[in-house]
Amino acid sequence: xxxxxxxxxxxxxxxxxxxxxxxxxxxxxxEAYSRRLDVVNRGFSGYNTVQALKILPKILPPPSHTxxxxxxxxxxxxxxxxxxxxxxxxxxxxSIPLDLYKQNLRAILTHPALLAHNxxxxxxxxxPVDEWQFxxxxxxxxxxxxxxxxxxxxxxxREVGEEVRKQGAxxxxxxxxxxxxxxxxxxxxxxxxxxxxxxxxxxxxxxxxLKQLLHDGLHFNGPAYSxxxxxxxxxxxxxxxxxxPEAMELVLPAWDDRSKWMKGEDWDLGV
Numbered sequence: 001x002x003x004x005x006x007x008x009x010x011x012x013x014x015x016x017x018x019x020x021x022x023x024x025x026x027x028x029x030x031e032a033y034s035r036r037l038d039v040v041n042r043g044f045s046g047y048n049t050v051q052a053l054k055i056l057p058k059i060l061p062p063p064s065h066t067x068x069x070x071x072x073x074x075x076x077x078x079x080x081x082x083x084x085x086x087x088x089x090x091x092x093x094x095s096i097p098l099d100l101y102k103q104n105l106r107a108i109l110t111h112p113a114l115l116a117h118n119x120x121x122x123x124x125x126x127x128p129v130d131e132w133q134f135x136x137x138x139x140x141x142x143x144x145x146x147x148x149x150x151x152x153x154x155x156x157x158r159e160v161g162e163e164v165r166k167q168g169a170x171x172x173x174x175x176x177x178x179x180x181x182x183x184x185x186x187x188x189x190x191x192x193x194x195x196x197x198x199x200x201x202x203x204x205x206x207x208x209x210l211k212q213l214l215h216d217g218l219h220f221n222g223p224a225y226s227x228x229x230x231x232x233x234x235x236x237x238x239x240x241x242x243x244x245p246e247a248m249e250l251v252l253p254a255w256d257d258r259s260k261w262m263k264g265e266d267w268d269l270g271v
Contacts, residue, residue: 002251003037003067005029008052008059009074012127012220014043021215022222028229036248037069048078048096049104057113068117069243072174072232073108076101076126077218080153081144098156105160109169120170120240122232123161125154125177127224128184128199132206133217145218147200151177172239174231180224184209 007013007026016025030039042059044051052075060068079096096104108114109121129145154177161173178188184199184207197203200210213224220228237244253260 001066003069004061005033005037005039005070006042006059006068007040007072007074008042008056009072009124010043010047010052010078011045012043012077012218013041013072013074014045015219016043016225017041021220021225023226023229024222025220025225025229028225029232032233032245033248035250035252036245037251038066046078046094047075048094049075049101049108050096051092053104053107053111056108056111060113060117063116068114068119070122070236071114071119072122072124073105074124074126075105076153076157077129077145077150079104080126080150082146082149084144098152101153102156102160105157106164109160109164109171115169118170120172120236120243122172122174122235123157124174124228125157126150127176127180127214127218127220128154128210130200130207130210130214130217131202132200133211133214147198151198154178172235174228174235176228176231179227179231180210180213183213183227 007016007029017027018024019027026039026041033039044055047055078094079101081094083093083095105123109123114121127150129147129150131143131146134143134145154175158173158175161171165171181188181199186199199207213221213227215221233244241247
């Protein structure tokens with residue numbers, strides 16, 4: 001009965017329900033769309049795009065059950081992890097080569113189980129990282145992610161999003177990496193220097209803005225989730241104004257909507 005807004009991603013999506021850091025993205029979205037659609041959190045901590053592609057058919061309802069109106073796809077933070085020796089316990093590696101990452105994104109965006117709903121798709125770039133906090137938290141002293149590699153994966157999202165959109169898909173890119181880096185004082189030059197350190201790099205002093213946004217170098221504090229919510233709602237209102245919260249009707253009528261509750265209507269109360 002209710003259309004769905006599915007949030008599909010890794011731990012940053014999964015933890016967007018947590019309300020102990022001042023602002024929670026998923027509950028804010030649920031409030032915005034209350035009684036208009038169901039917001040469904042399908043975040044999976046630690047997942048990369050290989051795993052996401054494998055589980056995608058298992059998390060999507062069939063169109064006969066409900067319609068997916070919106071879907072966010074927010075992977076890359078784990079794909080961009082630096083390669084490291086295989087885990088002795090046999091756990092899969094998170095790191096995914098850049099070309100395979102792009103291939104997986106295309107496969108997710110064009111998956112028949114998703115296209116059957118013809119949803120509005122919001123493809124989100126992985127956010128920047130704060131290497132300073134990783135070093136503090138690492139138990140073995142090894143870096144698992146760095147700012148330069150993550151920037152390359154964010155660029156891959158932009159490229160794939162534009163490519164798939166040109167092919168006719170209803171896809172928009174929310175460039176969260178650029179937005180957070182801008183708040184950290186960085187604006188990409190016309191021809192970025194690959195070897196120039198980025199905010200978040202240990203080659204520079206710790207960036208206080210990224211420290212505020214990321215509580216462990218990767219995962220979000222409340223202000224980062226608040227910024228994501230604001231930008232997502234701006235994007236929805238710009239690109240799909242008819243499906244913004246204020247433009248959508250309630251699925252079931254308000255208690256005092258007399259025109260709906262009159263005799264002869266579907267909601268007839270017999271009065």
